[in-house]
Amino acid sequence: MxxxxxxxxxxxxxxxxxxxxxxxxxxxxxxxxxxxxxxxxxxxxxxxxxxxxxxxxxxxxxxxxxxxxxxxxxxxxxxxxxxxxxxxxxxxxxxxxxxxxxxERKEEASQKNSFDASDVIYLLMPDRFANGNPDNDTSKELNEKADRSQPNGRHGGDIEGIIKNLDYLEELGVTAIWSTPLCEDNDKGYSYHGYAQSDVYRIDPRYGSNEDYVRLSSELKKRDMKLIMDYVTNHWGAEHWMYKDLPSYNWIHQFPGYSQSNYRMTTQFDPNASQTDARQCMDGWFVPSMPDLDQSNPLVLNYLTQNAIWWIEYADLDGFRVDTYSYNDKEGIAKWTKAITDEYPDFNIVGEVWMHDQAQMAYWQKDSKIAAIQSYNSYLPSVMDFTLHDAIGGVFNEDHSGWDAGMQRVYDNFTNDFLYPNVNSILVFMENHDTGRFNEIYKGDLNKYKMALTLIATVRGIPQIYYGSEIGMAGDKGKGDADIRRDFPGGWNGDSNNAFTKSGRTAQQQQFFEFTSKMLNWRKNKDVIHNGKTTHYLPDNNVYVYFRHNTKESVMVVMNNSSETRTFSTARFTENIKNYTTGTDVITGKKVNLANEISMEPKSVMVLELK
The missing domain is CATH 2.60.40.10 (Immunoglobulins)
Structure with a gap:
């Protein structure tokens, strides 16, 4: 028995x-x-x-x-x-x-048509963009339930909402979408942002399904548009299933237990930094609810690498934006990046390197001569131009130029372009989901918006705009992140204002939209803007002039950032005007005689195609 x-x-x-x-x-x-x-x-x-x-x-x-x-x-x-x-x-x-x-792998799957300087990227937060399927607003298996009355709560936006408004984005002139993370985030609150992921192989059911994400990618391809995934290598969320049963003690960084990052990314390359400070930056947790992953652990690194490749292959992705790139173990993240670009040689990855010095940002771009001094190569194709963003955040309120004020600040940003290994692969932007809203800073001033948008649309690099700015949306960073992540008007049934349609927009929203659409659609087929050379001139009386040119064509951009009308001679720009006699303003359609003088109204911009 x-x-x-x-x-x-x-x-x-x-x-x-x-x-x-x-x-x-x-x-x-x-x-x-x-x-x-x-x-x-x-x-x-x-x-x-x-x-x-x-x-x-x-x-x-x-x-x-x-x-x-x-x-x-x-x-x-x-x-x-x-x-x-x-x-x-x-x-x-x-x-x-x-x-x-x-x-079975798709034919030529490794030859990805990734995003580059010919694109304009539209950054959106899916929970706040549009609710295409109200039935998935709440999931029984996940903690946080939908409550649109709570600014920091789940509001119900989803993948279906994005798909239903692709015609709007196509009309706007954007060519790629970067959505903040869509994978499951099971935090008990504040989960809408998606950066505390609890399952990196699963789309959050409140956004839809894995199949819905693949469908979004497919629908974008039909419109010759691209899908960029927001990938997080530095941390997961405290509700991640694996964090609740760690494979090993060193799967995450422990001190033992929790210790917060000092956020001093300079310690990653500072030759004089103490090992303690450098470790605290890399290994410290971003916030208590986000366990910091140890990319020096080969199992962790391989897990993250394969997960990234899996999403690229499965969803036919066109690029990554990597969150908090410079907080990772620097050797580990370089291996991760190289493994992906070895598998997909033309795949673009832009890393969030939130620093305020061009040399420090350039350090993180692939084949940086600065990083080579320390025998380091991140293999990261693209970084974000935070120094240009810093200038944009205040320069259009500076009516007078000085040694380091007014448009001189914008000019000075580009003087350091020699530091970047690939200046055309830098992401340029006015704002994003973590910064102050441009239209809040400048109180909805359309003229200042026109100058800023024209700037990022015509300088070197890859322009990125943030959802809602194209209709004048604002939001006060001082009131918290929720205010800079407001719901897009018209994305929910019953919204009184539907800015997705011309008939539903207010007069002011339409003005913003028309200008944005005109500028972005003009840019689509302008190789001179995508890959041309830049020649710029020192600002004079707060008027900044630069040319984008190649062997076939030339575009002259003029910004009058002063509070007065400015009239100036064109003789100073002869080396770029050459034999051109007129320029047609892309914005107004008017012809401008280049023979003698140009007069410009206060706070205005011209984009002249030279003839």
């Missing part, structure tokens, strides 16, 4: 043994890097040894947590199809089997 009892118990152990999670959930044959590390997660799964007929298993890693097994296989030469992993006990008997799918 006792023998029968133990046999039954043994049989039950086999029956209930299983992998509760397998990540990546599937993969593809024919990848550039044939090595694939599959994570199997289940109760005491490490007691079993995985085998797979016909598959070379290069490595099996078991950590101090018996609920994890990391299995590295060689997929080289493996056709698409189903693999079966048998998990053997100590007697070499199969306790359970786990199927795994290798899918």
């Amino acid at each position: 006792k023998k029968i009892f133990y046999l039954l118990l043994f049989s039950c152990a086999f029956t209930f043994a299983q992998a509760n999670r397998v990540e990546p959930p599937f993969w593809w044959s024919g990848m550039h890097n044939p090595e694939l590390q599959i994570m199997f997660y289940g109760k005491n799964i490490a007691q079993y040894q995985p085998v797979c007929d016909g598959v070379v298993i290069n490595n099996v890693i078991k950590t101090e947590n018996p609920n994890y097994v990391f299995v590295t296989i060689d997929t080289k030469g493996l056709p698409s199809g189903e693999l079966v992993f048998d998990f053997k006990n100590i007697k070499n008997k199969t306790a359970f089997s786990q199927k795994y799918m290798l899918k």
Whole structure:
């Protein structure tokens, strides 16, 4: 009887043994890097040894947590199809089997048509953009429920809302969408921003499904538009399923326990920095609710790398924006970036390097000669031009130029372009989801908006605009993040103002929209703006003049940032005007004689196509 009892118990152990999670959930044959590390997660799964007929298993890693097994296989030469992993006990008997799918890769999947200087990126926060499917506003399985009355709560915007308004974005003239994170964020509150992710293989059900995300990508491709994912390598959220059962102590940074970052990114390259300060920047947590991932741990780094590649392949992504890039372990994040660009050579990744010095930002761009002094290469194709953003945030209220005031501040920003390895791959912007709203700073002044938008649309780099600015939306950063992340008017049933349609816009909203649309649609086919050279002239009386030119054409941009009408001779610009006699203003359609003088109204801009 006792023998029968133990046999039954043994049989039950086999029956209930299983992998509760397998990540990546599937993969593809024919990848550039044939090595694939599959994570199997289940109760005491490490007691079993995985085998797979016909598959070379290069490595099996078991950590101090018996609920994890990391299995590295060689997929080289493996056709698409189903693999079966048998998990053997100590007697070499199969306790359970786990199927795994290798899918057939799309032809030329590695040759991604990524975003570049020919694009204009539209940054939106999905929860605040448009609610296309009210049925998914709340999810029974997730903590925070929809409550639009709460400024920091979930408001119900979703992927369907984006899809339903793609015609609006196409009319506006943007060519790429960067959405703040859409993966599951199960924080109990303030979860709408998505940066505290709790499952990086799953779209948050309150936004839709993984299939909806793929559909968004497909709908964008039909319009020759691109999809950029906001990827977070530095941290997850405290509700992440893996944080609740860590694979290993060093999966996250511990001191032991919690310690906050000092946010001093300069310690990453400061030759005089103490090791303590440098560690506190890289390893300290961004905030208490976001456990800091240890990218120096090979298992963590490989998990993040494969997750990123999985999304690129699965959703046909066109680029990444990487959050808090310079807070990561610098060696680890360089390996992550290189692994992705090795798999997709033309794939663009822009990193958030929120610094206020061009040399410090240039350090983080791929092939930086500055970083090479320390034998470092981040392999990051693009960084964000925060110094230009700093200038834009105040310069249009400076009516008089000085040694370092007025348009001289904008001019000075471009004098340091020699520091960047690839100046055309820098993201230029007026604002984003973390900064003050331009139209709040400048009190809805359309003329100042026209100057700022023209600036980022015509200088070197990749322009990015923030949702709602194109209709004059404002928001006070001083009142908290929710105020700079207001709901787009018309995105919800019952909104009194629908700015997605011309008939629904106010007169002021239409003025903002018309100007933005005209400028962005003009820019679409202007190679001279995308890849041309820049020649600029020292501002005179707060009038700034620069030319974008190539061997075929030339564009002259003139900004009068003073509070007075300015009249100036064109003789000073002869080296760029050359034999051109007139210029047609893109904004007004008027012809301007270049022979003698140009007169401009206060706070105005002209974009002249030279003839």
